[in-house]
Amino acid sequence: MLRHDPASVAVSGPGTSVVAMRVLAFAAVKGGVGKTTAAVNVAVEAANSGARTLIWDLDPQGATCHLLGIDVDLKRPASQIPFRKRPLHRDAVKSSVKRLSVIPADMSLRNLGLELEAKKAPKRRLARALDRIAEKFDVVILDLPAGIDLAVESALQASGTMVVPIVPSTLSVRSFDQFREFAAADRRLGKRQLLGFVSMLEPTRHRQQDFYHELRDSRDDVLETWIPATVEVERACDRRLPVSIAFPGGRAAAAYKALWEELA
Ligand SMILES: Nc1ncnc2c1ncn2[C@@H]1O[C@H](COP(=O)(O)OP(=O)(O)O)[C@@H](O)[C@H]1O
Numbered sequence: 001m002l003r004h005d006p007a008s009v010a011v012s013g014p015g016t017s018v019v020a021m022r023v024l025a026f027a028a029v030k031g032g033v034g035k036t037t038a039a040v041n042v043a044v045e046a047a048n049s050g051a052r053t054l055i056w057d058l059d060p061q062g063a064t065c066h067l068l069g070i071d072v073d074l075k076r077p078a079s080q081i082p083f084r085k086r087p088l089h090r091d092a093v094k095s096s097v098k099r100l101s102v103i104p105a106d107m108s109l110r111n112l113g114l115e116l117e118a119k120k121a122p123k124r125r126l127a128r129a130l131d132r133i134a135e136k137f138d139v140v141i142l143d144l145p146a147g148i149d150l151a152v153e154s155a156l157q158a159s160g161t162m163v164v165p166i167v168p169s170t171l172s173v174r175s176f177d178q179f180r181e182f183a184a185a186d187r188r189l190g191k192r193q194l195l196g197f198v199s200m201l202e203p204t205r206h207r208q209q210d211f212y213h214e215l216r217d218s219r220d221d222v223l224e225t226w227i228p229a230t231v232e233v234e235r236a237c238d239r240r241l242p243v244s245i246a247f248p249g250g251r252a253a254a255a256y257k258a259l260w261e262e263l264a
């Protein structure tokens, strides 16, 4: 079986070219910074680009399905999904976007950290669950709750790239640095790619433009793509649609497409 490769590189030999499953975790110490919105819209762009894409909602709030207009009634608690015998993809539901599936969340996920604690090698648990579906998907996106508990840590260990939104404020940069310090302190996580991107930037505010340029000039772990704060995103959320469907050709859709392309 093809194991998923955290380094997510193209594996090629004579006459072969196999691209390993790529796992991106959208995470942050802070809540309300645009993780879920970015995770969903980047997943949509990944699927539109031809990748078989899975988004695994690990946040008890379950906003991923809400944003994609999916209503599910889970038969068993979502927190059990990583521990079940059957492979993960059997718990995924199809979205209205071609090639995009979702593993839904529910409130039981607030206990995932505690449930992991009772298992052997808890930090490797989610990676092991993903290993088993490595042939089913090209891209997996993990939408994580704010903060860093054992469940988030296990998800980060399963990812090849950790993607952190930074809203235009010094406190947000500070929490990005706290996140980086946390990752660097772990032998395995320290080797993962960690990238920030500026989220919810108001382009007409000069202070925020300066913020973006200063951040880009002073460090090499912040992506060039920034996501504008726009009513398109809020309206798409109200209509429970990806921005590229609610506002095709709009600024927000272009930004999430660029974010996917830069990450890919
Ligand atoms: N680019 C944006 N422009 C305007 N509002 C946004 C944008 N991104 C997110 N939001 C809004 O901000 C709130 C928090 O976003 P969300 O993605 O749920 O953050 P998180 O997952 O980090 O908690 C939501 O109401 C969402 O609609």
Ligand SMILES: [Mg+2]
Pocket (backbone or CB within 6 Å): 035, 036, 037, 059, 063, 144, 145
């Ligand atoms: Mg969220």
